[in-house]
Amino acid sequence: MLALALVGFGAFGCYESPQQSVELALELAGTPASDAPLSDEGTARLSRAELAFGPFWLCPGAQAGELCDTARLEWLDAARVDVLSSSAQSVGELRGVTGEVQSYMYDLGISSLLGEPGSSFVAPVVDELGGSVWLEGTASVRGVDVPFGVRLTIATVEKSEQGVPVVRKSTSEAFSHRVSEADEALRVEFDPNAWLGSLRASDLLVDAPCAEGVELGCREGLELRCEAGVEVGTRSCAALDQACRAGEGCVEQLGWSEDEPAYRALVQAVTAGVRPRFEFR
């Protein structure tokens, strides 16, 4: 019977689903500390570099962000990662389907949410770190050692980008991989040393001469005591393994607030500077 034949033929029609569900171990790793050059002169070396990583998405299109409504793989959690350790730290499972991925995006523990302007989700790990990224180290500028430490809070702030992850693959960056069932893990490797290249010597070796109304100034790592705008004495902060900060004199670490260029430079470096390396295996 022809009808039966037709049905039989149809029953054997070939089709293999283009997408298979997959789970890949997500491993995060860092890079051991090294003397990293600053942007102009001097070097710096990190003693602590931790970040809150996640959530993390891998997208099928070449552009992430607004054009990644549908992801290929995702990890919706966030974890604290020591990015000075080259040992892989397994933080969870990437879940998704097979297929090509051409871009990525992630947050650093703070996710912008759709809804009320500025609303966001803050992962617990951010509270532990005191921010998205915690960096500590020592800079060496013109023979002066300057300890520094900063906790960066990094989140999407543009209203027009609400709901979009803060770190996205750049358009010039090459990134492509066909995720298959053979893939077992994805290693994401950060190099925090590179972030230091966004700092300038002047960010660390503060030059704040005495002036009217200034009691404590800084010059080449020296604390300046000022009276009526006149330098009346100095103290070497470096000798105390300290840094000099304008208005405060010698302090344990030099840090920056959100409105300071060094802070913004570091945020820029973390979000748009040297990107992590991705390795599927």
Add this chain to the structure above:
Amino acid sequence: MREGGAATELAGLVGCIGFTFADAKGLRLRRERVTAAHPGMSFAIFPRRSSTASRLLAASVACAGGLVSASALAQSAPAGAAPASTAAPTSTAAPTSTVTLPRLLDASPPAYPAGEVREVDVVLVVVIAETGALDDAAFDSASQQGSPLEASAAEAFVQSALEAVRGYRFEPARRDGQPIRARIRIPFAFRPTLPVVASAPARESAGSANEPAPEPHVPSSHALHGDDAHLEVTVHGDRPLRTERRAASDYFLHREQLEAAPHLEGVDALRTVPGLSVFRTEGLASAPSYSLRGFDSEHGQDIQFSVGGLPINLPSHIHGQGYADLGFLIGDVVDELRVSEGVSDPKQGDFSVAGSLDVGLGVDGERRGLTSKTSYGSFDTFRQLLVWAPKEAARESFGAASYTSTSGYGENRAGQAASGIIQHRFGEGPLSVRFVGFAHGASAGSAGVVRRDDINAGVVCFTCVYPYATARAQGTTAQRVMAGFFVDYRGPEHASGSLGLWVGRDDYRGQQNFTGFLEKSQTLPLESGRGDLIEQLNVTDSVGLLGRYRTEAFEPTEWAHGTVEVGSDARLDFINQQQNLLDASVRNQTWDRRVDAGISALDVGLWGDLDWMLGEKWVLRAGARADFLSYIVDDRLGNRPSQDRDQDSFWPGYRRSASGVAFGPRASIEYEALPWMTLLGSYGEGYRSPQARLLADGESAPFTKVWSGDVGARFRLDPRVELSLAGYLTRLSDDVAFDASEGSLSRIGATERLGGTFYSVVRPTDWMLTSLSATYVHAVLLEPPPATAEEPSPPFVPGQPVPYVPPLVIRLDSSATRQLVADVAGKPLVGRVGLGLSFLAGRPLPYGQTAVPVGLLDASAGVSWGPLQFGLEGYNLLDSRYAASEYSFVSNWSPNEPSSRLPARHIAAGAPLTLLGTLGVTL
């Protein structure tokens, strides 16, 4: 047949009348044969001295209104043989129909009234339903002309005859194997002095020759007197005005099949259609989701629905092209379904992609009168039905109204609906007028969809709704009114015609949220995440005309004869539609506008059709159809301000018009290979009109073209067994599928379907019926849209199964009706049980997912006693947790956490175990 005794014998009145109708011009129409009666076609009993006595047979066959009588002298054959009779009645039946007259299966003679000594003749007009059940019986007062009975005397004899005939069982009349309703006249001759007469002739004729005949009975009364039996047989009301059943995948489903299994709503009767699944996915007030032989028709895009001749699909509806809400149907007045799967009939127009389905309305004799049914059951479901069908009026004439309210299963599914349907046929004879109209209103909440992973994680329960205002605000309100006048002409020699005018208005307002909190406003750039509650408004005002004429039969050659038909249908729709995003937490504030358009849509269709008999065994039907479609669109949000122009440099809006012609040939061929097997093949090209709002200015309307071919066979191995097998191949130029982000349909490119359907109807006994169908389809995407920057990961790839289409659909309907107790306070107690089983294999979903298979078991049991009925219905008896619909897309129902961007499985929960008790009375 039981050998007749010397004195008496059953009257094989119309034994196997293989007569050939001839028209007034003497043209022989060989296919128009009526295999009437049987050796035991004795509608009553009467004394005969000789089994070879000649009798006058008067047979009238009036198919569909044009009752034309003719007489023939029938020579009855010897008892036990099938007496061949010939008659030459004028017939207006369709040229290829084969009509089998009803036959008596079981009968006992009436009791002779006590105290009477007269010879009295009484003629009853008896209507036999498709089930073989007695539909109606009435005294034919006209038969007493010339020998009037006294009223009181007549009453006694008539009552006796009526009482007797109520116990008769019949094999129904059939046309082309399909049971049809028939009216016959049964004369009873009350002869007090005659000896015993007894019979059960039809049992023998039905092949039960070994069954013992009833014992003789005294006193006797006899149908027909003397040796010449005058019998009139009227097969009426079912002659189609035109041949609709052309392809192997065309089906007629009659009431007995449709009501075999219980149905919660009238529209659920469609589940009996082979390959068709129907589910309520968006609540009581929204159109159900349909799927037919490999086409996910969503709310009707691929099926041309009509009810009583009124077209139901709404073109360019905001919620889905061809939106067809059959929620107004009242099951008690659904008389039959005429289903054409595939495209083979030139009459099939817009939306006949998977096929077309016409719902015939009517109330049969058994139920005529005033009927009230009250139901109550699970989830506070209350249903009140009223049907008014004057007994003296035609089967098509009735009025019906229903009201339903329910708290709904789970959460947010409360709703209520009311429907009224009126139909009346004016006049009899060649020209008659039918009015049909309905009004429907419904308002109901909807739980929408929930994610399977949320169900598994306990975030939300299976039948619950997400705890956000934007989810709880989901629901639909719908209103619709339609009315039409149809003038039907049934002329001689197969000539027929129809003229119709209809008008309608449909209002729809729905709120749905499929994706949770993902949307950003396109008109207020800084607004986002306020809940993806999509509001859709659609108002359609429609007016339509239709007309067709089929010529008288003519026979240019010895080996070919047939008819020609031309027809036209046209409709004009004025559509206003909007789509917005609402913030339910702030009194439904509109935070985005997506659509605001007015559309004028015109569709004028013309077709021609040949219906020809070639030789003795071949029937060829061929024709073509062309539709001119024209659209004027006022897209009030078109050309929104963009970045390359100042916002104040122009006014938003994009007015455009488009038109085009869709043309397609249609043909089918039929070959009677064996007396019990007919082979069929058909091919047709159909179309689906475009969503007008998507057309560009001046564009030649890009119709969705469908190429559809069917082959198959129908078998009739036994009068009680009907089988058909069909295979089909269908290709679609541009298919559409559900898109959750807009809550509507989006293009998925060309698709192809290869499948087959098995269908059977078995009547193992005269009180039991079972129909079974199984449809398998291999449906694949041929050219889905490629990846783009905006859609880098399209959900579909070539070769992928067409989403949402169940590859296998199985449906079983079964019922049994028997008299439980012959006499309870003077009336029989009749019991009835019904069973419905549906199985849908796992439906392919986007992104390579597959839905969970669905299996549902429904059952009913009831009794009727006189005018009273009581029933208990159970739906989803196994209480399976099933998804009425299942999707795969990205959503975010956790607005306070980072959202997943992976496609997730979403379900609209189907109803759990539902029990309903019904109390009814028919006066």
